[in-house]
Amino acid sequence: METLTLAKTPVNPSSQSFGQPLDLSLRIRSIDPALDLEAEIIRLKKERNAVILAHYYQDSDIQDLADYVGDSLALAQAAATTDADVIVFCGVHFMAETAKILNPDKLVLLPDLDAGCSLADRCPIDEYSEWLKQYPGHTVINYINSSAAVKAVSDIIVTSSNAAAIVKQLPVETPIVFGPDRHLGKWVEQQTGREMVLWPGFCIVHEQFSARKLAKMRTEYPNAQLIAHPECEEAVLSQANFVGSTLALLNYVTVQTAQKQFIVATEVGILHQMQKARPDAEFLCSPPNSGCDCASCPYMRLNTLEKLYLCMRDSQPEITMPEDIRLRALRPVQRMLDMSKGLSAVQQKGD
Numbered sequence: 618m619e620t621l622t623l624a625k626t627p628v629n630p631s632s633q634s635f636g637q638p639l640d641l642s643l644r645i646r647s648i649d650p651a652l653d654l655e656a657e658i659i660r661l662k663k664e665r666n667a668v669i670l671a672h673y674y675q676d677s678d679i680q681d682l683a684d685y686v687g688d689s690l691a692l693a694q695a696a697a698t699t700d701a702d703v704i705v706f707c708g709v710h711f712m713a714e715t716a717k718i719l720n721p722d723k724l725v726l727l728p729d730l731d732a733g734c735s736l737a738d739r740c741p742i743d744e745y746s747e748w749l750k751q752y753p754g755h756t757v758i759n760y761i762n763s764s765a766a767v768k769a770v771s772d773i774i775v776t777s778s779n780a781a782a783i784v785k786q787l788p789v790e791t792p793i794v795f796g797p798d799r800h801l802g803k804w805v806e807q808q809t810g811r812e813m814v815l816w817p818g819f820c821i822v823h824e825q826f827s828a829r830k831l832a833k834m835r836t837e838y839p840n841a842q843l844i845a846h847p848e849c850e851e852a853v854l855s856q857a858n859f860v861g862s863t864l865a866l867l868n869y870v871t872v873q874t875a876q877k878q879f880i881v882a883t884e885v886g887i888l889h890q891m892q893k894a895r896p897d898a899e900f901l902c903s904p905p906n907s908g909c910d911c912a913s914c915p916y917m918r919l920n921t922l923e924k925l926y927l928c929m930r931d932s933q934p935e936i937t938m939p940e941d942i943r944l945r946a947l948r949p950v951q952r953m954l955d956m957s958k959g960l961s962a963v964q965q966k967g968d
């Protein structure tokens with residue numbers, strides 16, 4: 618079996634462009650500083666019959682303007698059922714692509730087309746297709762954090778919310794290939810007792826947490842519980858009191874009312890919803906290997922209020938893809954939605 622290793626160098630968010638309009642910075646500078654951006658975005662939303670979907674890793678001002686805030690599964694479910702004419706996806710490219718896969722006739726907008734994903738970038742379709750040839754007869758399961766082209770060669774798409782539950786639904790004798798996140802794959806193996814062939818991808822945000830610094834931090838905060846996302850390394854997950862998807866982590870802190878302090882090992886954007894759900898609790902960021910204080914996804918942070926306003930005003934940048942890829946990608950995405958009914962709840966504004 619061929620061993621594949623992937624470069625660990627962080628990917629510059631702007632290094633992969635999906636066709637970003639070149640005049641974006643000029644358009645941002647042309648916005649009247651006196652304009653009430655929030656009010657304009659709300660006005661445009663009504664005028665265009667648009668829905669704003671925001672991932673938990675978006676800045677808090679964007680989360681507060683969204684109609685739906687959720688993780689990848691919840692937002693895919695929201696995208697599958699919306700009757701809006703325009704979907705404005707405040708997240709990263711693969712999420713907006715998933716919305717387009719489900720809604721070919723709707724206009725799907727992403728505030729910044731350079732909002733990619735290190736994990737999706739490390740699973741290029743050419744290399745992945747070649748690698749898959751070694752595993753004929755395997756069921757190909759791919760994390761939603763992958764391009765439409767990779768989804769198109771998959772049998773089932775999963776998210777961190779439903780990956781273990783979906784794998785458990787497959788007959789035990791089914792051989793499985795799992796991509797592109799090796800840590801999530803390993804965690805699913807532990808949860809299900811199934812062995813899978815893993816593509817060696819990883820997320821630069823979740824892989825940067827330092828298990829050594831974390832162990833030290835836990836001695837400084839002996840009463841804090843560690844909660845972690847399964848994209849983290851095993852050395853971090855093995856220290857955790859609870860491991861789960863972003864939504865599961867939010868649900869956990871919401872119900873653990875006796876617990877007043879949490880160390881959070883995932884993207885820092887979720888702290889906004891955690892603090893709203895538990896104003897009486899303290900949330901500490903798990904320490905990263907680098908010198909910065911928090912784990913902030915550089916791709917997610919490319920979306921700003923200004924870019925959200927511009928994309929709604931100008932109806933661009935738009936997500937597009939070849940129809941044959943969309944149709945092939947739709948099948949495994951739809952299979953995921955069918956196999957995960959009742960597994961997740963989207964958070965709608967006002968809930």
Ligand code: SF4
Pocket residue numbers: 674709733734735736737762820821822823884914915916917
């Ligand atoms: S946090 Fe990691 S997996 Fe999520 S979008 Fe950012 S780079 Fe991709």
